[in-house]
Amino acid sequence: MAQLEATEVAKNTALECMQMMGGYGYSTEFDMVQHVRAALGATIYGGTNEIQRDIIGNSFGLR
Numbered sequence: 447m448a449q450l451e452a453t454e455v456a457k458n459t460a461l462e463c464m465q466m467m468g469g470y471g472y473s474t475e476f477d478m479v480q481h482v483r484a485a486l487g488a489t490i491y492g493g494t495n496e497i498q499r500d501i502i503g504n505s506f507g508l509r
Contacts, residue, residue, distance in 0.1 A: 450498045453489045460485035 460482045464471035471478045489495050 447502055449492050450495055450502065453485070453492055453495060456485040457489055 460478075464478050464482050467476070467478055470476055471482075473479070492498075
């Protein structure tokens with residue numbers, strides 16, 4: 447559950463920051479693009495969040 451929460455927060459935060467930076471958020475001159483890529487990759491590398499939600503639901507007998 448902690449991993450799911452951490453990856454969701456990282457993804458949402460990175461996307462919000464990129465949006466706040468406007469056009470500069472998409473520029474490769476700044477590190478924002480790399481932060482977004484890392485955050486989005488974490489949701490896939492750690493097991494997709496949808497699968498994690500299924501596992502959590504199954505552990506509580508919600509299936």
